[in-house]
Amino acid sequence: MSFTFEDPRVEYVRVKLARLRSVLVFVSGKGGVGKSTIATLTSFSLLSRGFKVGLVDMDLTNPTIHVILGLSLSDMKVVEDRGVKPVNIHGVNLFSPIMFIGENPLPLRGPSIVNALRELLAISNLDGVEILLVDMPPSIKEEVLEIIRYDVKPVIVTSQDPLGLWSAKRLLRLLKDEGVSNVAVVENMAMRRDAILGDYVRSLGYTHLGVIPFDQEFHKTIGDVEGILASKLYGNIHSITDNIINFLGV
Amino acid sequence: MALGEGRRLVFRLHELAVVEALLTSILNLANERKVKFFKKIIVSIGELQRLDRELLRNMLIDFLSQEGISFEEVIVNEEPAFFQCNRCDFKWSFEDVRLPDYAREAVHFLPEAVYSFVRCPSCGSRDYDVKSGRVVKVNVEL
Numbered sequence: 001m002s003f004t005f006e007d008p009r010v011e012y013v014r015v016k017l018a019r020l021r022s023v024l025v026f027v028s029g030k031g032g033v034g035k036s037t038i039a040t041l042t043s044f045s046l047l048s049r050g051f052k053v054g055l056v057d058m059d060l061t062n063p064t065i066h067v068i069l070g071l072s073l074s075d076m077k078v079v080e081d082r083g084v085k086p087v088n089i090h091g092v093n094l095f096s097p098i099m100f101i102g103e104n105p106l107p108l109r110g111p112s113i114v115n116a117l118r119e120l121l122a123i124s125n126l127d128g129v130e131i132l133l134v135d136m137p138p139s140i141k142e143e144v145l146e147i148i149r150y151d152v153k154p155v156i157v158t159s160q161d162p163l164g165l166w167s168a169k170r171l172l173r174l175l176k177d178e179g180v181s182n183v184a185v186v187e188n189m190a191m192r193r194d195a196i197l198g199d200y201v202r203s204l205g206y207t208h209l210g211v212i213p214f215d216q217e218f219h220k221t222i223g224d225v226e227g228i229l230a231s232k233l234y235g236n237i238h239s240i241t242d243n244i245i246n247f248l249g250v
Numbered sequence: 251m252a253l254g255e256g257r258r259l260v261f262r263l264h265e266l267a268v269v270e271a272l273l274t275s276i277l278n279l280a281n282e283r284k285v286k287f288f289k290k291i292i293v294s295i296g297e298l299q300r301l302d303r304e305l306l307r308n309m310l311i312d313f314l315s316q317e318g319i320s321f322e323e324v325i326v327n328e329e330p331a332f333f334q335c336n337r338c339d340f341k342w343s344f345e346d347v348r349l350p351d352y353a354r355e356a357v358h359f360l361p362e363a364v365y366s367f368v369r370c371p372s373c374g375s376r377d378y379d380v381k382s383g384r385v386v387k388v389n390v391e392l
Contacts, residue, residue: 002389002390002391003390012271012275078355080264082263082267097363099359104367105365106363107365108365109379112362112380115362119360119361122271123264
């Protein structure tokens with residue numbers, strides 16, 4: 001009798017992520033809603049609350065978190081240690097495809113996206129990480145379907161404009177239909193303070209984390225961690241961190 | 251405790267992540283079937299990974315032994331990598347490709363990085379399929 005495991009990485013990643021206290025994945029159906037920024041700033045906010053944090057830039061074909069953090073290509077070198085060691089930036093452990101591809105394009109079709117996602121999670125050395133944050137590309141397709149195979153908590157980031165809200169609702173319905181039990185929504189770049197999706201999100205049994213006002217000055221801090229941490233946007237994310245911690249259940 | 255920690259050998263290599271993945275599946279099977287002996291364990295690794303097969307085999311044997319699993323044979327095969335262009339249908343092999351060391355290293359860690367460094371030798375496109383050589387598979391005979 002023989003047994004074939006077509007891809008042992010899937011079970012390995014499942015076991016590896018299950019060792020962590022929580023895995024938060026930032027998703028959206030639409031691009032340009034501030035997902036990478038929210039994921040990055042949430043990492044620092046959780047770090048400031050005493051958690052050991054890992055951050056994965058899973059926007060494989062267009063990773064940008066290193067730009068937000070002002071890291072150069074020479075900062076993003078691969079160090080091999082029981083897999084690949086993260087780049088430590090002010091206490092946050094960052095993994096990014098930039099470590100491998102530098103500034104070259106990485107055009108991936110469907111199956112390669114799934115393969116790369118599994119590989120990056122499989123080779124990342126998560127020793128010491130308690131909470132892992134994963135910044136996903138804008139997608140309602142294979143990236144999301146793959147990541148929800150694991151024990152993760154998706155956070156949908158949306159803008160308050162009709163296009164963003166429409167995409168967020170579509171993504172919420174997908175996650176509900178796929179049986180994902182813990183999902184949260186944050187309304188970002190908001191022009192009004194009240195939540196637009198609050199009732200809808202709660203009607204699905206999910207969590208609304210809050211509303212983050214649009215910070216017109218934030219773009220000036222890109223690349224400067226000190227500036228980012230002094231920004232209004234960071235202050236606003238910090239103010240919903242209790243909600244995030246409750247959602248994480250840690 | 252993660253594999254390799256506090257054990258006889260401490261590995262620092264990327265191969266360890268692959269061995270951990272293989273071992274997770276093999277140990278799950280051993281628990282499910284309530285067995286401690288396997289006749290044959292055949293691992294297939296794609297050429298793109300460029301893993302050290304002998305090292306990987308030795309690490310796997312070492313960890314299996316430490317887990318109390320015995321076996322007749324452990325084989326690690328490498329599947330050659332071939333590509334086919336989606337633009338012009340040209341086919342070529344990884345063996346034909348000349349890459350600088352840093353690019354080979356990148357592909358070793360993240361095989362999809364091949365799309366960053368390798369273009370179709372005929373038309374220069376990055377839009378091609380990896381037809382083989384990307385596999386990470388294990389077959390276990392009871």
